[in-house]
Amino acid sequence: xxLYHTHRPQQFSDLIGQDHIRTTLLNALTSGTVGHAYLFSGxxxxxxxTTARLLAKAVNCKEVVGSRYTGVGTKKDSDxxxxxxxxxxNTDSEPCNTCPTCIAITKGNALDVLEIDAASNRGxxxxxxxxxxxxxxxxxxxxxxxxIDEVHMLTxxxxxxxxxxxxxxxMHCMFILAxxxxxKVPATILSRVQQFNFIRATEAMLADHxxxxxxxxxxxxxxxxxxxxxxxxxxxxxxxxxxxxQVSSGVQSVDSDRIRAVIGLSSITEIQRFFGALEKCxxxxxxxxxxxxxxxxxxPGVFIAQALGEARKRLRLxxxxxxxxxxxxxxxxxGQLKSSPSPRLPLExxxxxxxxxxxxxxxxxxxTITPPAPETAHADHTxxxxxxxxxxxxxxKIPIAIQSTPTPQLSDESWHTLIRSLRDKNASLxxxxxxxxxxxxxxxxxxxxxxxxxxxxxxxxxxxxPLVEAAITQIAGSPYIxxxxxxxxxxxxxxxxxxxxxxxEAVAIFEGA
Ligand SMILES: [Zn+2]
Numbered sequence: 001x002x003l004y005h006t007h008r009p010q011q012f013s014d015l016i017g018q019d020h021i022r023t024t025l026l027n028a029l030t031s032g033t034v035g036h037a038y039l040f041s042g043x044x045x046x047x048x049x050t051t052a053r054l055l056a057k058a059v060n061c062k063e064v065v066g067s068r069y070t071g072v073g074t075k076k077d078s079d080x081x082x083x084x085x086x087x088x089x090n091t092d093s094e095p096c097n098t099c100p101t102c103i104a105i106t107k108g109n110a111l112d113v114l115e116i117d118a119a120s121n122r123g124x125x126x127x128x129x130x131x132x133x134x135x136x137x138x139x140x141x142x143x144x145x146x147x148i149d150e151v152h153m154l155t156x157x158x159x160x161x162x163x164x165x166x167x168x169x170x171m172h173c174m175f176i177l178a179x180x181x182x183x184k185v186p187a188t189i190l191s192r193v194q195q196f197n198f199i200r201a202t203e204a205m206l207a208d209h210x211x212x213x214x215x216x217x218x219x220x221x222x223x224x225x226x227x228x229x230x231x232x233x234x235x236x237x238x239x240x241x242x243x244x245x246q247v248s249s250g251v252q253s254v255d256s257d258r259i260r261a262v263i264g265l266s267s268i269t270e271i272q273r274f275f276g277a278l279e280k281c282x283x284x285x286x287x288x289x290x291x292x293x294x295x296x297x298x299x300p301g302v303f304i305a306q307a308l309g310e311a312r313k314r315l316r317l318x319x320x321x322x323x324x325x326x327x328x329x330x331x332x333x334x335g336q337l338k339s340s341p342s343p344r345l346p347l348e349x350x351x352x353x354x355x356x357x358x359x360x361x362x363x364x365x366x367x368t369i370t371p372p373a374p375e376t377a378h379a380d381h382t383x384x385x386x387x388x389x390x391x392x393x394x395x396x397k398i399p400i401a402i403q404s405t406p407t408p409q410l411s412d413e414s415w416h417t418l419i420r421s422l423r424d425k426n427a428s429l430x431x432x433x434x435x436x437x438x439x440x441x442x443x444x445x446x447x448x449x450x451x452x453x454x455x456x457x458x459x460x461x462x463x464x465x466p467l468v469e470a471a472i473t474q475i476a477g478s479p480y481i482x483x484x485x486x487x488x489x490x491x492x493x494x495x496x497x498x499x500x501x502x503x504x505e506a507v508a509i510f511e512g513a
Contacts, residue, residue, distance in 0.1 A: 002245055003213060003242070004245065008050050009047065011054070012058070015050075015054070016209055016237065017237070018046070018047060018198055021040075021196045025058075030093050034055075034059055035174075036173070037176075038055070038196065039178075039193040040176065040179075040196050040198060041182035041195060041197050043180060043236065046198040048149075048178040049178055051196075055145075056105055056113045057102050057106070058094065059142065059143050059145065060101045060110075060145070062100070062101055063096035063099055101141055104140075110140070112140060112141035114144070114145070114147065116130070116146065116148045118148050118150045118151050119149075122158060123158055124161055127161040127162050127165075130146065131161065131164075134146065134170055134173045137170075137172045143173065144172055145173075146174070146176070148162075148175070148176070148177045148178070150179060150180065151185060152185050159186050159189060166192040166193070175193070177189075200235025201240075207227045207230040213244060214254070219252055225254055225255050232265075232305075243263070246262060265306060266289070266293050266303055271310050272310070273285070273289055274307065275307075275310060287351055290303070294343075300343045300346070301334065301337060304334045305334075321487070325354065329353060333346035333347055333349065334346075415438045417475065418475050422468075422471055425467065426464070429464050429467060432455055432459055433459065433468070435450065436449060441476065444478065446480050447482075450484060451486065453486055456484045456486050460482075469482050
């Protein structure tokens with residue numbers, strides 16, 4: 001039997017990641033206030049149907065019902081009457097899983113618990129049949145429980161018929177509707193049910209879950225491999241367990257090599273190499289990663305999904321300009337997969353696009369630099385659309401203005417001379433400029449790039465800007481105006497090489513702000 005079935009939660013305490021739902025349902029069971037209609041909504045694989053079955057068990061379990069209503073339990077010492085029925089507060093409303101009712105429901109053959117898949121029973125006739133069924137009291141259980149899965153698939157007429165039932169439900173009956181698309185459920189139905197929204201599990205929860213299942217199955221899996229599987233499960237317990245089932249089938253031990261071999265994944269190192277190549281505009285290397293992947297029989301959808309996961313992680317870094325472009329590009333490639341004549345083509349196009357933007361020839365193309373859009377106060381260092389940048393702008397000694405104009409040139413070296421000259425006049429301004437990069441200086445206009453809006457505002461302030469302009473004018477020998485833009489991609493690389501600690505500090509400050 002598949003692991004997903006053998007490890008299906010049999011008690012509310014086994015439900016992971018849905019604490020709000022577990023607590024509310026257990027409280028309702030304990031206080032005897034269970035409703036007559038529920039709607040469980042949320043993405044697939046989070047335990048909606050499982051919870052519906054648990055609830056069906058709990059309202060019918062002989063142990064739960066017995067202790068709550070007949071007073072089986074601890075008597076008060078002062079009470080000597082043997083016949084008193086006690087209403088004992090039930091602190092444990094979990095189904096026992098051992099009484100005949102629990103066993104029948106677990107096996108799916110309890111007559112009074114009816115599961116209907118609305119995807120294949122959508123019509124009015126099915127709901128009419130259902131209404132006939134619930135007229136009669138339960139045969140064995142305390143309550144008839146009707147579970148309707150994918151309820152949003154019902155036709156309009158069927159919904160209307162269902163609504164009538166929900167408006168006046170028989171006392172012996174309880175409805176649990178489940179859906180992945182709650183917005184398709186009519187408002188009239190929603191107003192008659194208690195809705196619980198199931199939430200996606202975190203990767204940490206899923207990894208723990210996989211480790212726990214491995215332990216019960218007496219199989220070995222290391223934490224990194226469990227985390228790798230968890231990252232592929234997209235928040236779904238079902239997918240996490242099914243993936244573990246798939247990779248652990250027939251072996252006693254699972255490691256990342258095994259996972260990659262079975263699922264056809266690229267190694268994390270390869271994915272990182274892929275992005276490293278994109279960052280350096282190394283088209284050949286990026287294509288080589290993809291070629292290796294395809295030659296080992298990999299699936300392009302899997303590669304794109306993995307790359308998306310890695311790009312998403314990079315969104316959290318301070319320089320997001322690349323990550324945003326990568327994510328947009330990868331999502332686009334994923335969309336192209338189905339219609340593409342070759343499975344590799346969308347990825348190859350992606351690589352071509354991503355490296356074309358940056359791949360200038362050895363001469364810096366200063367005049368192709370897009371002027372920055374007017375920035376808003378917050379958008380600066382979080383989302384930057386990629387713009388054309390010079391290849392390796394900071395690594396080479398580049399004369400800044402190399403156009404065929406008589407304008408005097410301003411080199412990196414003279415930029416540093418300028419900063420040194422400012423130190424005596426205004427040390428804090430000089431310090432700010434240390435973290436900047438001169439993008440261009442041409443036709444009386446100089447453009448400086450900085451990483452943060454905060455820096456830009458300081459440099460471009462009424463006091464500082466004239467000082468910078470005067471200094472450039474002095475060095476260049478002709479009048480210059482200065483424009484300051486925010487583009488971390490110019491600065492980050494050099495900073496991270498020269499001042500790693502400062503960069504960390506800056507990240508801490510700006511993320512905390
Ligand atoms: Zn039971």
